[in-house]
Amino acid sequence: MWTILILVSIAAVSAEPKVFYGEKVFRVFPQDNKDVEVIKSLADNAKLDFWSPDSVDLVQPGKFADFRAESQVAYDIQALLEQSEIPFEILINDLQDTLEKQRDSTTRAVHSYEKYNNLDTINAWSANIAAQYPSLVSRSQLGTSYEGRPIYLLKVGSSGTNKKAVFIDCGFHAREWVSPAFCQWFVKEAVSSYGVDGQFTSLLNNLDFYVLPVLNVDGYVYTWTSNRMWRKTRSANSGSTCIGTDPNRNFNAGWCTVGASSRACDDTYCGSTPESERETKALANFIRANLSSIKAYLTIHSYSQMLLFPYSYTYSLAKDHTELNNVAKGAVDALTSLYRTRYTYGAGGTTIYLAAGGSDDWAYDAGVKFSFTFELRDTGRYGFALPETQIKPTCEETLLAVKYIANYVQNNA
Numbered sequence: 161m162w163t164i165l166i167l168v169s170i171a172a173v174s175a176e177p178k179v180f181y182g183e184k185v186f187r188v189f190p191q192d193n194k195d196v197e198v199i200k201s202l203a204d205n206a207k208l209d210f211w212s213p214d215s216v217d218l219v220q221p222g223k224f225a226d227f228r229a230e231s232q233v234a235y236d237i238q239a240l241l242e243q244s245e246i247p248f249e250i251l252i253n254d255l256q257d258t259l260e261k262q263r264d265s266t267t268r269a270v271h272s273y274e275k276y277n278n279l280d281t282i283n284a285w286s287a288n289i290a291a292q293y294p295s296l297v298s299r300s301q302l303g304t305s306y307e308g309r310p311i312y313l314l315k316v317g318s319s320g321t322n323k324k325a326v327f328i329d330c331g332f333h334a335r336e337w338v339s340p341a342f343c344q345w346f347v348k349e350a351v352s353s354y355g356v357d358g359q360f361t362s363l364l365n366n367l368d369f370y371v372l373p374v375l376n377v378d379g380y381v382y383t384w385t386s387n388r389m390w391r392k393t394r395s396a397n398s399g400s401t402c403i404g405t406d407p408n409r410n411f412n413a414g415w416c417t418v419g420a421s422s423r424a425c426d427d428t429y430c431g432s433t434p435e436s437e438r439e440t441k442a443l444a445n446f447i448r449a450n451l452s453s454i455k456a457y458l459t460i461h462s463y464s465q466m467l468l469f470p471y472s473y474t475y476s477l478a479k480d481h482t483e484l485n486n487v488a489k490g491a492v493d494a495l496t497s498l499y500r501t502r503y504t505y506g507a508g509g510t511t512i513y514l515a516a517g518g519s520d521d522w523a524y525d526a527g528v529k530f531s532f533t534f535e536l537r538d539t540g541r542y543g544f545a546l547p548e549t550q551i552k553p554t555c556e557e558t559l560l561a562v563k564y565i566a567n568y569v570q571n572n573a
């Protein structure tokens with residue numbers, strides 16, 4: 161009996177995180193459909209992990225695609241690309257090396273706004289900041305994840321009745337670590353600016369901000385403990401040994417019609433039904449219950465430096481297209497003013513590609529007019545392995561865009 165227990169505990173301890181020695185991230189530039197077919201056959205034969213676009217099915221001629229290849233196949237892929245005369249570059253030569261350099265913050269603090277914090281640290285931080293600023297911040301539980309973890313939600317704003325609200329969520333896709341970093345940064349800026357900065361004080365007096373630091377809590381934990389490159393939730397799929405659903409394909413907005421996969425093993429798996437995931441269901445339920453106050457929905461992803469708005473499930477223009485486009489332009493101008501970071505913006509379907517089941521389209525169709533998806537830094541130099549030293553400038557510039565949108569909502573919604 162004791163021997164078994166000891167063996168079990170050794171097995172548990174030795175479950176080391178996956179390592180990525182020799183893995184490369186390629187950027188390919190398919191010129192025509194023939195090139196796209198070559199890339200698709202590569203993806204079929206070698207287990208390629210698409211970073212941008214989200215899936216090989218979304219690769220188009222004339223648009224670059226980034227993917228990760230395991231070390232055993234990396235050289236063959238390089239040879240095949242050269243043979244097929246498909247232009248390419250190697251963005252990351254050794255992913256393990258790049259991931260190790262990612263944690264380049266010099267702070268020793270357990271929690272820091274300038275480093276990547278694990279879920280326990282983020283949860284302790286959110287409890288703390290609510291306790292420290294009770295008149296500005298309160299914490300509630302939005303729901304519970306598949307693996308039973310609480311999903312916490314912060315409400316940030318001065319007390320008041322009938323306030324309009326802006327909903328901001330982070331951590332949809334587990335490996336996009338800079339996203340939860342932004343939600344923490346936003347709350348820090350809110351509490352430290354209140355009564356100091358006129359514009360932010362006015363926003364907090366007139367609006368409530370719902371801030372969800374990590375939606376996909378199970379996936380986020382998994383990226384810390386097991387596989388840094390995990391994207392989806394961690395729910396079991398019946399009839400498959402593959403785990404997880406893409407939470408940003410799981411909403412009831414053209415669900416699973418385009419740019420999403422019905423195969424459970426795929427990274428863009430849409431799930432068995434809309435809102436099949438506890439995490440997405442909890443989020444949708446909250447927004448449905450607060451539709452009368454929520455005027456804006458901002459969902460924070462990475463990477464590619466884009467600000468997108470509906471629609472992504474169709475090329476049809478949203479009925480508020482012109483206004484959303486103007487707000488996006490203003491937000492991007494504000495963002496770019498700080499460090500000259502270049503962003504593109506527009507409707508999701510035409511700006512990147514069609515992808516159904518996204519939370520921004522769903523929120524918009526539910527009645528939240530100012531619905532935007534942010535794709536934060538960078539454009540692929542580091543991709544999901546963005547160094548911690550870039551958290552501060554990324555959050556600073558993004559905050560300008562978020563404040564621009566919130567200010568617009570305050571005056572126009």
Ligand SMILES: [Zn+2]
Pocket residue numbers: 332333336408461462
């Ligand atoms: Zn994402």
